[in-house]
Amino acid sequence: MFDSVRTRLTLWxxxxxxxxxxTFAVLLYYxxxxxxRERLDESLRSTGQTVASAYLxxxxxxxxxxxxxxVVLAELVFPDRFVEITDNSGTATGWSRNxxxxxxxxxxxxxxxxxxxxRSFGVVNNLRVAVVPLASTQDLGFAVVxxxxxxxxxxxxxxxxxxxxxxxxxxxLTSAGGYFLARKSLFRIASMNQQTxxxxxxxxxxxxxxxNPRDELxxxxxxxxxxxxxxxxxxxxxxxxxxxxxxxxxxxxxxLRSETEVALGKKRSTDEYEESLLLxxxxxxxxxxxxEDLSILANQxxxxxxxxxxxxxxxxxxxxxxxxxxxxxxxxxxxxVDLENASNELTLKGDxxxxxRMLLNLLDNAVxxxxxxxSIFVLLTRQNGNxxxxxxxxxxxxxxxxxxxxxxxxYRVDKARxxxxxxxxxxxxxxxxxxxxxxxxVTLESTPEKGSQFTVELPLGN
Numbered sequence: 001m002f003d004s005v006r007t008r009l010t011l012w013x014x015x016x017x018x019x020x021x022x023t024f025a026v027l028l029y030y031x032x033x034x035x036x037r038e039r040l041d042e043s044l045r046s047t048g049q050t051v052a053s054a055y056l057x058x059x060x061x062x063x064x065x066x067x068x069x070x071v072v073l074a075e076l077v078f079p080d081r082f083v084e085i086t087d088n089s090g091t092a093t094g095w096s097r098n099x100x101x102x103x104x105x106x107x108x109x110x111x112x113x114x115x116x117x118x119r120s121f122g123v124v125n126n127l128r129v130a131v132v133p134l135a136s137t138q139d140l141g142f143a144v145v146x147x148x149x150x151x152x153x154x155x156x157x158x159x160x161x162x163x164x165x166x167x168x169x170x171x172x173l174t175s176a177g178g179y180f181l182a183r184k185s186l187f188r189i190a191s192m193n194q195q196t197x198x199x200x201x202x203x204x205x206x207x208x209x210x211x212n213p214r215d216e217l218x219x220x221x222x223x224x225x226x227x228x229x230x231x232x233x234x235x236x237x238x239x240x241x242x243x244x245x246x247x248x249x250x251x252x253x254x255x256l257r258s259e260t261e262v263a264l265g266k267k268r269s270t271d272e273y274e275e276s277l278l279l280x281x282x283x284x285x286x287x288x289x290x291x292e293d294l295s296i297l298a299n300q301x302x303x304x305x306x307x308x309x310x311x312x313x314x315x316x317x318x319x320x321x322x323x324x325x326x327x328x329x330x331x332x333x334x335x336x337v338d339l340e341n342a343s344n345e346l347t348l349k350g351d352x353x354x355x356x357r358m359l360l361n362l363l364d365n366a367v368x369x370x371x372x373x374x375s376i377f378v379l380l381t382r383q384n385g386n387x388x389x390x391x392x393x394x395x396x397x398x399x400x401x402x403x404x405x406x407x408x409x410x411y412r413v414d415k416a417r418x419x420x421x422x423x424x425x426x427x428x429x430x431x432x433x434x435x436x437x438x439x440x441x442v443t444l445e446s447t448p449e450k451g452s453q454f455t456v457e458l459p460l461g462n
Contacts, residue, residue, distance in 0.1 A: 206228070207228060263277075316380060322363060335374055370396075438459075
């Protein structure tokens, strides 16, 4: 029961509301009680002043305290209040008819307060009493007016009953409303939960319904949909990678197996065995390149860049070494490989082995796809705080429609020709990854039958 978010929200809401209502009810009760008492005191004081004023008028006429008391108490009748007139010592000299047998004895302190402040209040025998001097300039005595506290207590009792009944009722109704609102608010989360339960690796194309993209739950649904999109793309890339890797490995393995079976099928001459071993060697080297490239691409993840071996290196030296290696590769096809080092020493922090591999892949790609007698041009310059490396060839070029895909894994423009040249379709993908790992970028410009130009920009001073 308490595992439900809806239930916990309702309980928290009910608890907070209960505390608030009880606090409000207590404050309301005490504020109301004080207001009742203040109004009663004010009313009693006003009645006392009325009695005192009438007494003074009669006393001035009659010149007798007892006669003045009799006249005033006879004329002024207050059915729900007791009125008493005392002398200066507090001894009663007259009282209203409803006070017979239960005279009010006023404490001396209350009389002193009345002399000092012109009025005073107290509680005597469950009566709220107001004492007012008969005259402010003469010690004629006091007018005492009293009313039972039961009048106030009755009103306060009704208020308590209403609060006792009202607070639980309001709490019950609001709790039910809170449960309904929590259920309605969490219904979309429950719906999202049900939708995500049925999404697996086989149906990652499914998406959550977004009813209102501007609220919090709509934003959550959009975030989950974006996550599903990224997961779907990752799964597709993984499946494509596995399928392409299996396909690439299948051919050399089949050649190795077939050639081995043929060689072992019967006794052959030394030349035939040598020819078979050379073929096996070529295919083994091809397998080694594929496995090595796959190993590098397996590390192509968000965790890889931070663990690159970044050390200060002179890029000019790396480029010069790679160009010398490319001249050896191109000598078989009489290719001309030129280097223009148009910049002073360019120093950056990076992984030297990976940068060498990146440049060698570009040069190897240029050597493979440049016809005999062609040219390869390498340029290294500084531009806008970056090292700019250009590898341009006079090769077969790449169709414009396929230029955006050349950096994808296992992609070949001419698959049959690429395979015959020993390509794995991973070289340019590795180039792209190494450049991105060094926070740079690589671009391609190519014209079919005229050649291609790869431009690499690497930030300096990192």
